[in-house]
Amino acid sequence: MKVGIIGGTGNMGRGLTIRLALRHDILVGSRSLVKAGTIAKNLKNVARGFYLSDLEGSIAGVLNADAIEGSEVVIVCLPAKYSLLTLEGLKEYLTPEKVVVSTVVPMTRKEKLFYWTPLEEGEDPGFGERSASESIQEIVAPSPVVTAFQTVPAAYLNNIDAVLNVDVLIAGDDDLALAKVSKLVRDIPNLRPLRVGPLVNSKWVESITPLLLNAAVLNGLHDPTIRVIPWMPSEE
Numbered sequence: 001m002k003v004g005i006i007g008g009t010g011n012m013g014r015g016l017t018i019r020l021a022l023r024h025d026i027l028v029g030s031r032s033l034v035k036a037g038t039i040a041k042n043l044k045n046v047a048r049g050f051y052l053s054d055l056e057g058s059i060a061g062v063l064n065a066d067a068i069e070g071s072e073v074v075i076v077c078l079p080a081k082y083s084l085l086t087l088e089g090l091k092e093y094l095t096p097e098k099v100v101v102s103t104v105v106p107m108t109r110k111e112k113l114f115y116w117t118p119l120e121e122g123e124d125p126g127f128g129e130r131s132a133s134e135s136i137q138e139i140v141a142p143s144p145v146v147t148a149f150q151t152v153p154a155a156y157l158n159n160i161d162a163v164l165n166v167d168v169l170i171a172g173d174d175d176l177a178l179a180k181v182s183k184l185v186r187d188i189p190n191l192r193p194l195r196v197g198p199l200v201n202s203k204w205v206e207s208i209t210p211l212l213l214n215a216a217v218l219n220g221l222h223d224p225t226i227r228v229i230p231w232m233p234s235e236e
């Protein structure tokens with residue numbers, strides 16, 4: 001697949017690029033072509049050196065608009081605060097068949113702890129009622145939005161040696177879009193896509209991240225993530 005990453009130069013964008021490039025062609029999007037080119041070149045070197053002849057995909061640095069135009073799946077890796085305004089400025093490059101993936105977690109930190117703080121459009125987005133994914137859906141419609149990767153720390157993705165072995169919760173309303181995103185997730189070795197219902201459930205997915213971060217702060221954990229384990233009755 002051709003995958004464009006908006007804000008692809010950041011922590012999450014770089015992590016997803018390096019993992020997805022194993023099987024897919026990645027356009028690392030940025031507001032700066034120079035920045036995108038430099039980061040794409042570095043990531044390409046890492047991918048070539050690590051995957052060797054297993055590398056099937058490619059990595060190129062482009063402007064955010066070109067990342068959207070050149071791809072069938074567009075992953076939004078922008079800080080929550082800037083995601084809605086940035087997408088307002090880029091939505092003209094979307095077409096209805098492109099799938100938009102939101103990794104966005106709208107949250108704030110008060111003293112030591114983290115809180116889910118939903119977004120609304122406006123000059124100073126924040127403190128709305130809907131999840132970031134639903135707010136993004138309103139902007140990018142009719143392109144379908146899929147919620148994914150909120151509970152996967154960028155640090156895991158960027159550590160190319162790390163065996164991930166974690167679940168990716170996926171929410172959305174469009175079956176075809178969900179199938180595409182599930183395939184992308186499965187193409188990252190040891191990541192498992194788990195569907196958790198319609199887009200309206202994104203708020204529950206997004207709000208797990210501040211809980212995990214609070215678990216880290218309060219219990220001395222590093223980069224906590226989730227894996228859903230089925231309960232099995234004891235044989236005894």
Ligand SMILES: NC(=O)c1ccc[n+]([C@@H]2O[C@H](COP(=O)([O-])OP(=O)(O)OC[C@H]3O[C@@H](n4cnc5c(N)ncnc54)[C@H](OP(=O)(O)O)[C@@H]3O)[C@@H](O)[C@H]2O)c1
Pocket residue numbers: 007008009010011012013029030031032035036076077078079080082086103104105106149150151152153154155
């Ligand atoms: N970090 C994690 O572990 C993690 C895990 C799960 C989900 N997420 C979510 O992923 C998203 C990205 O997180 P991140 O840690 O990768 O963020 P980040 O590194 O702080 O920023 C990502 C990119 O956003 C662009 N950007 C920054 N300010 C901007 C602005 N004012 N307008 C437009 N673009 C701007 C920058 O790209 P250019 O300067 O190149 O344009 C930057 O490289 C967030 O919504 C976060 O909640 C993060």
